[in-house]
Amino acid sequence: MIPVITIDGPSGAGKGTISQRVAESLGWHMLDSGSLYRLTALAATLDDIGLDNENALTPLAARLDVVFEPSTRGLRILLRGKDVSEAIRAEEIGMKASKVAALPAVRAALLTRQRDFAQAPGLVADGRDMGTTVFPQAKLKVFMTASAEARAERRYKQLMEKGISASLPALVADLKARDEQDSNRSVSPLKPASDAIFLDTTTMGIDEVTERVLAEARKIYR
Ligand code: C5P
DSSP, X not given: OOOEEEEEOSTTSSHHHHHHHHHXXXXXXXXXXXXXXXHHHHHHHHTTOOTTOHHHHHHHHHTOOEEEEEXXXXXXXXXXXXXXXXXXXXXXXXXXXXXXXXXXXXXXXXXXXXXXXXXXXXXXXXXXXIIIIIOTTOSEEEEEEOOHHHHHHHHHHHHHHTTOOOOHHHHHHHHHHHHHHHHHOSSSOSOOOTTOEEEEOTTOOXXXXXXXXXXXXXXXXX
């Protein structure tokens, strides 16, 4: 069986950065499952499909025309041939993604696509339900959190570095609203798998968290 490490947790906990570092260090593949929900939300917006229209959103999610392409600046994501790597990261698309992610048929439509990412020599999968639903057989599951304020501050810094202005209180409010929506939905809500290792990264740096996950991985996959 292909080895899988799952990294779940709320928005902005650092899952993306850590998953990337861990995958690079091990030479494994990476799945950013949130990008699939973001792409579905973006495609729905382009096609003028309502975010509660499960009948129309399900085939849209199942047939997403998307290419993940490695580039020198990280992964390039093409939707219908157009580079949307930046566009899908907008806060607005994050909120929309959280809405479409609450629809059971949309989640089911994306399940096989996510499982297909498990390829040799291994996969690091980042999301909300990687350890509970998509890869329940994973031998290493991490649930990563940080306080809402710390998560919003990290996001604020990222946006500033890109020259995008933002309001910190608005970011805190957005994160809390998205966590609430993700935690309270009926299918695959955001919750730690019973066998997950819990990591609160509020006061931890990127290197420290990466090293901690790699240390756990070494115990299992030596
Ligand atoms: O991780 P990211 O912020 O990119 O995810 C965007 C949204 O997609 C989340 O707020 C969540 O609603 C949804 N999502 C999910 N299950 C996953 C990954 C993301 O429901 N495995």
